[in-house]
Amino acid sequence: MIDFVSVSPLKVLDKSSRKGLGPGNLAVLIARAGVGKTACLIRVAFDKLFRGEKLVHVSLEEGPEKVTSYYNVMYSDLVRALDLKDDHDEDRMLIERNRMILAYLNQSFEIERLRANLKNLAENLDFRPDVLIVDGLDFEKTERAVFEGLKKVAGEFEAEIWLSALSHRHITDVNERGIPYPCRQLDDLFSLILQLQPEGSDIVLRLLKDHDNPTIPDTSVRLDPNTFLVSDKG
Numbered sequence: 001m002i003d004f005v006s007v008s009p010l011k012v013l014d015k016s017s018r019k020g021l022g023p024g025n026l027a028v029l030i031a032r033a034g035v036g037k038t039a040c041l042i043r044v045a046f047d048k049l050f051r052g053e054k055l056v057h058v059s060l061e062e063g064p065e066k067v068t069s070y071y072n073v074m075y076s077d078l079v080r081a082l083d084l085k086d087d088h089d090e091d092r093m094l095i096e097r098n099r100m101i102l103a104y105l106n107q108s109f110e111i112e113r114l115r116a117n118l119k120n121l122a123e124n125l126d127f128r129p130d131v132l133i134v135d136g137l138d139f140e141k142t143e144r145a146v147f148e149g150l151k152k153v154a155g156e157f158e159a160e161i162w163l164s165a166l167s168h169r170h171i172t173d174v175n176e177r178g179i180p181y182p183c184r185q186l187d188d189l190f191s192l193i194l195q196l197q198p199e200g201s202d203i204v205l206r207l208l209k210d211h212d213n214p215t216i217p218d219t220s221v222r223l224d225p226n227t228f229l230v231s232d233k234g
Contacts, residue, residue, distance in 0.1 A: 003082045007229040008047040009040055009205050012194065012221045016210045021160040021192050023130070025211075026151055028163045028183055031196035036203065036228060037164040038135055040196055042074050043228045044162055045099070045133050050091070053130040054098045056118070060109050060136030064101040071095065081227040100127060109137070111149035118157055132161040139165045139182035147189050167195075179208055196223075202231055 013020055021027045029044075031037045048055050059067050075095065102117055104110075121127040134150070154161045165182050175184040179193055187193060193209035199222075206220040222231040 003084060004046060004050055004078060004229075007082075009043050009221065009223060009228060009230065010047045011230050012205050012207055012219060013192075015217070015219050016192075016207060017213050018211055021162070023158040023160055024151075024155040025191035026147070026154060026161050026163065026189055027192035027194070028165050028190050029194050029196060030165045030167050030180060030183060030208075032167050032169060035196050035198060036225070037166070037196065038070070039074065039228050040205070040223075041133050041135055041162060041164055042070060045071075045131070046075070046078065046095075048131045049095050049098050052094075052098070054127060055131045055133065056100045056102060056121070056129040058109075058114065058132055058134045059101065059103045060105070060134075062136075063103050063105065067101050067103070071099070077227060078229075081224075081229060100129070111146060111153065115153055115156070118153070122157075129157070129159050132159055134161060134163045137163055137165075139186070144186065144189075147186055151189055177209070198225070201225070203228070 010020070029037055029040055031040075045055055045057060057067055062070075075092065100121060102114070104113065118129070121129070132154075137146075150161055150163075153159075167181060171181045173184060174180045175187065177187060179187040180195065183190065183193060187209060190209060191211050192207070195206050195208055197204050197206070202222045203225050204220050204222055206218075207216060210216045210219070223229065224231045
């Protein structure tokens with residue numbers, strides 16, 4: 001879906017050093033509650049799926065039916081926002097064919113379980129994801145070893161992994177590299193760090209870390225708060 005790729009939130013990476021994340025790497029999207037972490041992550045998922053990549057959505061808070069419903073609703077919103085009038089069965093089939101959902105509810109998420117499930121998908125279904133979306137991992141309560149494990153999984157399965165992290169208005173600490181809570185002590189494990197913030201009537205997606213670049217320019221895109229597509233306001 002070319003129409004979507006041109007207004008995808010990942011346009012923020014057009015000016016980055018590698019134009020993307022890449023296999024074996026982790027990325028994190030930081031935002032406060034209610035700003036739209038999950039919605040933005042699913043937009044990232046659409047970007048990958050419409051490029052023909054295979055994706056596993058890992059949910060720690062919702063079951064597969066609820067996640068599927070999110071995708072369906074957001075896809076319908078996307079079609080309306082882009083004013084697409086043609087038949088979209090092919091796009092829907094592309095999403096269903098190239099996406100798997102793994103749910104780990106009630107604090108059942110473990111790296112070894114994820115590794116075993118990914119091996120099962122590869123061996124029994126010949127499904128090898130290019131991308132994993134991990135939504136709902138609590139950065140405040142999760143030990144560093146889990147993120148190190150995800151980094152290893154990304155390398156083992158030659159996939160890139162996108163996560164979301166909840167920040168808080170009252171915690172304003174940042175490290176010497178400008179990375180805010182709750183990622184300020186984990187930023188060495190992430191190749192890309194992005195922050196989603198309300199600004200006026202829009203939401204701004206800003207790149208805070210770009211692989212190994214010691215300094216990066218102010219790289220951001222404005223998103224429509226209803227569609228999470230790049231706004232034409234610039």
